[in-house]
Amino acid sequence: MLSNQEMDNVILEESKYVINTYGRVPAVLVKGDGMNVYDINGNSYVDFLSGISVNNVGHCHPKIVETIKKQAETLIHVSNIYYNIPQVNLAKKLVNISGLDKAFFCNSGAEANEAAIKLSRKYSKAFGKEGEIITMEHAFHGRTLTTITATPKPKYQEGYDPLPTGFKHVPFNDIEKLKESISNKTAAIMIEPVQGEGGIHIADQEYLKAVRELCDDKNIVLIFDEVQCGLGRTGKMFAFEHYGVKPDIITLAKALGSGIPIGAMIAKDEVSNAFTPGSHGTTFGGNPLACATAITSINLISELLNNTNEMGVYFTDKLKKIEEKYDFVREVRSIGLMTGLELSFNGSNIVQEMFKQGYLINCTSDTVLRFLPPLIIQKEHIDGMVSSLDDVFSKI
Numbered sequence: 001m002l003s004n005q006e007m008d009n010v011i012l013e014e015s016k017y018v019i020n021t022y023g024r025v026p027a028v029l030v031k032g033d034g035m036n037v038y039d040i041n042g043n044s045y046v047d048f049l050s051g052i053s054v055n056n057v058g059h060c061h062p063k064i065v066e067t068i069k070k071q072a073e074t075l076i077h078v079s080n081i082y083y084n085i086p087q088v089n090l091a092k093k094l095v096n097i098s099g100l101d102k103a104f105f106c107n108s109g110a111e112a113n114e115a116a117i118k119l120s121r122k123y124s125k126a127f128g129k130e131g132e133i134i135t136m137e138h139a140f141h142g143r144t145l146t147t148i149t150a151t152p153k154p155k156y157q158e159g160y161d162p163l164p165t166g167f168k169h170v171p172f173n174d175i176e177k178l179k180e181s182i183s184n185k186t187a188a189i190m191i192e193p194v195q196g197e198g199g200i201h202i203a204d205q206e207y208l209k210a211v212r213e214l215c216d217d218k219n220i221v222l223i224f225d226e227v228q229c230g231l232g233r234t235g236k237m238f239a240f241e242h243y244g245v246k247p248d249i250i251t252l253a254k255a256l257g258s259g260i261p262i263g264a265m266i267a268k269d270e271v272s273n274a275f276t277p278g279s280h281g282t283t284f285g286g287n288p289l290a291c292a293t294a295i296t297s298i299n300l301i302s303e304l305l306n307n308t309n310e311m312g313v314y315f316t317d318k319l320k321k322i323e324e325k326y327d328f329v330r331e332v333r334s335i336g337l338m339t340g341l342e343l344s345f346n347g348s349n350i351v352q353e354m355f356k357q358g359y360l361i362n363c364t365s366d367t368v369l370r371f372l373p374p375l376i377i378q379k380e381h382i383d384g385m386v387s388s389l390d391d392v393f394s395k396i
């Protein structure tokens with residue numbers, strides 16, 4: 001077993017050589033296996049965060065590892081100047097499962113949203129619109145200049161002005177405010193059906209239906225950012241399936257490559273036809289390694305949907321009991337295995353205490369404990385985590 005000194009050394013060198021953009025938990029992780037990760041000192045942790053809903057099929061799934069090995073030995077990258085088979089196969093799969101028409105590949109969630117913003121602006125110019133995009137309060141769409149502008153959080157925007165123009169924000173789940181804010185400039189409305197970073201806020205059924213009708217009426221492109229809530233997280237492949245509402249564009253990333261970076265934008269033909277050769281592009285986007293891995297990810301996720309629903313219900317029931325027991329728990333919000341527990345105070349100490357107990361959880365929007373476990377989770381993991389949480393809460 002390695003000593004603490006080696007861990008201290010990694011942390012020291014990180015502070016010396018890596019630009020300081022993250023406040024990290026003091027754990028140097030060296031290995032992962034299914035539900036567990038291991039640190040440099042040999043401690044194991046049960047992962048209730050999945051690298052922020054990336055490791056949906058668990059860590060180092062044998063089929064993911066096998067796919068990566070096989071594709072790495074065959075062809076890793078060729079650029080988009082040529083055709084490659086995994087890219088076409090992945091596009092076909094995404095089109096089949098989403099009911100939309102065509103896919104574009106990039107390397108992250110922010111890039112997928114950039115593509116969606118660019119596409120919807122280009123498409124709507126033909127109708128004389130001025131490219132305005134409406135997004136929601138508490139949304140999160142990424143960290144590029146344009147996507148921080150789409151993300152109405154001062155902390156993410158401060159110091160980066162001048163920001164791109166043409167963005168407006170309205171309260172989430174409020175159809176009247178949305179109606180008031182649209183004009184003949186409005187090109188697109190962008191929504192996370194379940195807000196992740198914002199604190200696990202779930203769109204109302206009637207709301208998304210009304211938004212769809214509004215978009216149809218006014219010829220506005222409806223973009224669903226499913227970077228976090230998509231790909232099995234909510235118990236369906238896509239969160240929009242819970243609503244019976246189909247967007248014109250959907251964006252994906254996080255769980256798509258099970259850790260190999262890949263993002264995707266899937267769109268209806270009518271909209272995607274606004275892009276022609278030269279309109280948009282990226283060097284790495286849709287490379288064979290990432291696409292082959294994504295095909296395996298999707299296949300595995302589709303086999304885990306039943307477990308996600310069963311375990312989601314089991315987990316939520318247990319957390320509701322915790323909610324009843326402690327006054328400082330304001331609310332439990334959950335859909336599938338996308339779960340938030342809102343506290344009446346900042347949750348970062350709870351995250352630290354849970355870490356000491358061997359559980360990786362996270363706190364978002366200051367007060368919301370966020371649980372995004374791998375979809376392979378079993379009752380025993382939930383029982384263990386909830387009992388540790390109960391323990392930690394009982395000492396407050």
Ligand SMILES: *Cc1c(COP(=O)(O)O)cnc(C)c1O
Nearest residue numbers: 108109110140141142196227228
């Ligand atoms: C994480 C996230 C993004 C940004 O994805 P990156 O891969 O970090 O660029 C965008 N939208 C949502 C909803 C996310 O959760």
